[in-house]
Structures are given as C-alpha cells and as structure tokens.
Amino acid sequence: MSAFHAAIVHPDQSVTYCGEVTQDHLDQVRAIAAADTSPRFTVEHPSHPGALFVLREDGDLDWYEPVDAAPAPAYMPDPEPRAVADDLPPAGELPRGATGTAWISGAIRLGDGAIGGAMDTPGNPPRVTHHSTESPAGGKYLESIGSYLIRVASEPHLIYCPVTDRVGQFGPLNQSARALRNDGSRRTNREGRVNIQIEVLAYAKNPWTTGWDPAKKPGWQKILAAARSWGVPDVWPAGAPPKYPGGYSARSRSTWQNKGGHFAHAHVPGNDHGDPGAVDTRKILGGTGSTPAPSTPADKDAFPGAGAFGPGANNAHVTRLGTMLIARGGKRFYSVGAGPRWSDADRDATKAFQTAQGWSGADADGIPGPTTWELLVTGRGKDIPAASAKRKVSVAHLVAAAKADIPAPDGHTTYPGEVGLVEDALVAEGLLARRYADGSFGTKTRTAYAAWQRSKAGGSYTGSAADGYPGLDSLRRLAARHGFTATA
Template sequence: MDTPGNPPRFTWHTTESPAGSSYFYSVAAYLMRVAAEPQVIYDPVSDLIGQFGPLTQSGRALRNDGSRRTNREGKVNIQVEVLARAASPWTNGFDPVDKPNFRKLIAVGRAHGVPDDWPAGKPVATASSYTARDRNVWQNEGGHYGHCQVPGNDHWDPGAIDITIVPGGQSTGGGSTPTQPPTSSTPARYQVTINGLTYGYGAVGDHVTKVGQALVSKGFGTYYQSGPGPTWSDADTRNYQTFQRSLGYTGDAADGVPGETSLTRLLGTPLPSKTTTAPTAAYEPYPGAAFFSPGRRSPIITAMGRRLVALGCSAYAKGPGEHWTNADRESYKRWQRKLGYTGNDANGIPGKTSWDKLRVPKQL
C-alpha cells in the first residue's frame, strides 16, 4: 500500500449485473479478464464469497486520483464487488443473520481496524445526485466508502445501501467524526423476563442453554470457552450482543440482554415459556455443528467421548477430555460409519441424527 500510515477502509462496489450463484463465477472471471478485480467478490443472494488476492495488497477496481493511487490508499483498502445493481440496493430484504460469509467479511475488516463508520455519509441513490468526492475525508478518515465517494472516480455505485447493514452510522458530513456511544468493558448484568422466563446475567434454566445453542448454530459463539450451559454468563451476553449488532441494533439496544423481538429472530416461535418449557432431558441436545471446532472446551465433549469409547468407536490414545481434538473427530467418524454413513456424511463432525442416537448424558 502507498500510504500504510493512513486509516484502513472498505470500498463497496456493485457489479451492475444480476445476483445469484449462477452469475458468481462468470462475473469473477470477467473482472479478472479486464484487470478490474477487487480483493473480494460477494453474492448477497447465495452468500457466496471469493477472494482475488490478499486483503493487505491493492485491488484494481478504482481509478487513480491524478497521481494518487486510490487502490493503494490506507493501511488496507478492502474493495468488495457485490453482485447487484446500484439502482436496486442489494441490502433491501437482506438479513445478515442468514449470511455467515457476509458476517465473516465484516469481522475480517474489523480485525484490520476498519471502524463501523461512513465518513463521507450514506452512498447516493442516483447517478445525478452526487458531485463532491472529498479528498481530505477519503485520505484521512477510516471506515466504509462507496465507489461513488472516491476522488478521481465517476461511478455512483453501490447505490443507497442500508448503512446499518453494512455497519456504521452516517457521519454529519464534511469529514466530521460521528459520536459513538461509549463501550463498557463490563457487559450488561441485569435481567429481563420474557414469557415468564428470565434472561441475562445469572439467569438459570434450559431456556438459557437453548439460547446459547442457537447462538452457536448461527455462528455467534465466539466468546464461549465451554458450554453453552444453563446459567447465563458474560459469554452469553457478549455473544448475544454480537447477534443483536448483526440485526442492526446499536447502543443500549445492543447490550447483550435479549428483547422479545431479537429473541424471536434467534429462536423462532413460539418462544419458551414456563408452560411450554419441557422438563430437563436425560441426554444432551444437539449443540450444532459449529460447536465442534478447534479450541472448543466443554464437559459435553468429554461425555461424548466416553459414549464413543463405550460403543467401541474409540480412536483415543488417551482421554477423552474436554477439548475438541482430532481424536474426537476420528472417533466420531467411526461412530458415523457404524451407523452406515459414508463420504461427507462421515466426516467426523456430529450431525443431529447421529448425535441423538449417541445419547450423550446431560451435563450439569
């Protein structure tokens, strides 16, 4: 990059093509053929994502601003071509909860230090409505930009996309930095009652485990070191906060304590209640495939391993233990094959049917 001391940023484009998996590879091939590829291409319909090169190196989708190479501006300039048309904003009807690759893309940008801001404001809705491309803002403020906001360029994509979905709040213009609510290092520790059940720090019950399992299955389990379990912890709060932010909530509305609307988005209907919550089961419910990932630690994994040993499917040299390891995966693969699964269905990652048949004892 030419100016690695300048702030990091995303630059959002649209391909001005139809969306959908059937167009994904042909559009990617076209961008390479005309030497105009960004670092990333994304299809909002199928959630397909592709990467042309390292995010820390230059894309080729922008024109220079005189002698200034806009492709090489900032610590990183992560350019994303979205399969869409600027006249029909791709964020209309787009739900990040159902798009794990999109969430990963945003998370990677944050890991590179890109703030959740739009320093030049919301991208314009029509080609005729944009004239100024503030060079000072572009060069000196990190965050998210549309192609229409880059000096030296004359395109108006990505159109009037929703800047709560592509995260951040619109600035007041002219390069001023929007005020952000303070972030507390201590997560929220109050409780709410929904359908007669409590949620939030210290709440206890099967419904708490159900929330944690749903968060893990949707890719929001980062903060769990073990579990999820029946007691609401700070990890539950932080994971739920990440889920709330994916829905577009900000400030106090994204403090990690459920509201009825977000809880319904997570669990569906009907929500658990004192009258509908079933008695504690004798066996562990399926925690979701994402639970079985490197670094996971949980007594559930130990209990699973003991069941695999008891059923003659052990690949353990020692153990089993609480950490998910290759030995756990190999042992579970033997269990899947014992049930008659083959190929990708016997890859060692538990599925719901095989898990239920294993009958892992409930862990307290």
C-alpha cells in the first residue's frame, strides 16, 4: 500500500511535519473534503502526480507527498536566478527606478516577497491579467490558497477574496509573476511595462462579480489604484472575458503584445485556461454594474482613456466624440460643430447621451468612460432625445434630498434627476465645482445653494433664510436663468 509524507503548511510558510500516512488515510481525507458541508477542498499538484493539497478555511494547508517521489521543489526555474528579498520595503514604498505602487498598503504579505524578475518588454503597454483560483472564498482561504500557489510555483502578484475584501501580495508589482505559461519562447509573465496578475478566490463557472459592489470594497479599490499608478488603462483590449465553460477567446498575440489594459487568463496566447469566466468588466473597473459591461470593439475604436477628455483636453478624440454625439441627436448642443478642444458643449452632449441610457449620478457626469465610448463607436444604446418641455424641479423633493443625502455616505442620492438640474445651474453660476455635480444633495451642494441665496438671488436672503435649503422663490429665480420650472 502506498505511503505518503503528511505536513501542514502554515500561513507564515513554516511547515509542521506530521509523519507518514497510508493510502486509506488519504482516501478518507478526499471523502471528507468531498462532503457538501466540508470546509476543506482538495487539489492535486499540477506537475507532481500523487501529491495532494487540502485547502483549509482556517488558513493552514495540508500537504501529502508520496514517500517514494522526488521532493517537489517550492520554486521552479524562471529560468533566471531568483533573488530572495531578505529585507522587504515597507508597504507602499517604491524600489529604485519604479514609477508606480510596488507594494499595496495593508495587503497581507505572502511568501518571501520575490517571485520573478525584470520585465522582458518594458517598452510595451502595461496590463493586468485576471485569474480565478477555482476554489472557495471567505474565511482564511486566502492564506491556504496562497500557500498552495507558492508550493506549486504559480504565484501571481496579488490574491483577492471578494467575500472578505482581503488582499494578499506575493511580490512587487514592477517585477514579473509566475501564473502564466510561456507562449513558445515569449515569456507572457514578463510582457509589458508591468503585467499585474490577480488571482481571485472564485470559480469561473460562477462569475464572482455577481452580487458584488466595488464601491463597498476598499481592498479592491486599492488594487485598481495600484494598477492605474502604472498607467494601466481602464479598457479590455481583447473584449469581455468569455463565459466558462463553453466560451471562446481568440488569444490574439498582436492584441496581447501591443495593447495595454485588462486581460483575462482566457485571452493570453500560449495558455489554455478559460478563467475567470464571464465577470462584469464594468464592476472590475470600479463601476456600479448598472450599465452594460463594455465589449471592446476594434483596436482603432478602443477607449483612449479618461485623460483624453475633460477641461483642458485638446485632441482628435474630443473631435470624434463630438462628431458621434452630433450623429446621435446632440446637434443642438454644438453651435459651431465638433472640434478638438474640450468645451461645455461636449460635456452637456455627453451627459445628455448618458442620461438617455437611464444613468444618473457619477454614471452621467458628462465625461465619457469606457461604456459610453463603446456605445457610441458601435452605434448601440439610446439616442439623445429631442429637446422637450422644461423639466420640473420640486422644492419639496430638493429639501427631502438634502435631509437624506447629507447624513448618508458620500454619493447617496434621493432625487438625482432634479438635484442634478440644480447642481448644473449652480456650476454654471460659478458656485459649485463640476466634480461635485453628482446628483447627490450633499454638503457641497448645500453650501453652493446658500451662496446662491445670499449673493445671486437678489441679495435678499440672509441668516437662516440663506441656510442652503431651497425655497420656492430662490428656486424660481434659479430656474428662470437655467431653463427648468420650479414647483412646490
């Protein structure tokens, strides 16, 4: 009967040897893990037949190795010499020559901090590659799966639990990870300025973004901020990840090597995995998921990045945006046609298009994002409706919004459509910064409205009469200047 070495790998990578066990023992371990209510999960070593790992919810990893097998190395050759980080930098500190975040503040350090080396093609665009672990989430599976990835020499840069919002980090983001196969002689792990690889505790057949809200996940927001610090654009050059099983991806070498942005493991040439499944690409980029996930069109139509638009922008992308908006019903916003210099016409037409899709708040801020751009270049979505009768704004609704939104978390909205009209008017009056016009009647909006009451509405409001809560008279004066109707 076969015999196996049994050991426990702890989260700090120390190992407790437990002696030898029989095949019967291992069969019982498998049976227990297979039970529906079991908090344990088994996985085979990918390159050493007979070796078995048991992932545990408490963070420990059980390791079984055949007695007569050659010891499984914890690290495979890359094939460059692998330097061990004896003295890890503090969280957030950058190594010499880096220009982005190398270590995410607050991330759990896994392993010795060294997993790869320098990138092969640092002149190529930066990217993020998304994986799924095909394992449970929650508890302390992050530690046990992290130990497993170290033992099989397949470490990404980061591991993320969508249930607990915990982030683990194996090595600095400016060096390579080891979770991809090579594409012939081309080392996919070392492609681009950076190739930030993320393993998410999830199954590809059940997309992990379902029911998950990025706005409530500060750990994920740190991951996004780190990727953006390296210039990774908020686009999916190879399109949305395909569903699993049964989806298809072309794994284009040209796209992989020449385009920056977010990729699925299923997009990478030389690899055959289908993860992470049909995840919501908008949520992954920090959106709400209330609008369609962008499926990236042809390369020439790829979203150029948020930096191409907004005050001060002057480029061909602004001209193209205006041309597309005019074609979709936005002609009335442009007195002289589309041009390369960003203007209020571009903002207002973009906001009208976004509002036509049923979006509000930050999703309809007048600045095009990946989804707005994708709908325009593909001709999908709803056109900007023709100008209609003046919209109505209720004083009662505005007061209710102020009383509900101000004490609530940032971004809370009550009557976002009506509040948005008032905020646009306050922006036009020079009393509110554009970035605060988000459909939420928060403290900035109340302060701006109080300024309107004091200095703009005839100068007749002082003291408690200029408290920032709209009254019918002051709202009527604002409405008369900005094309809407004030009602009680």
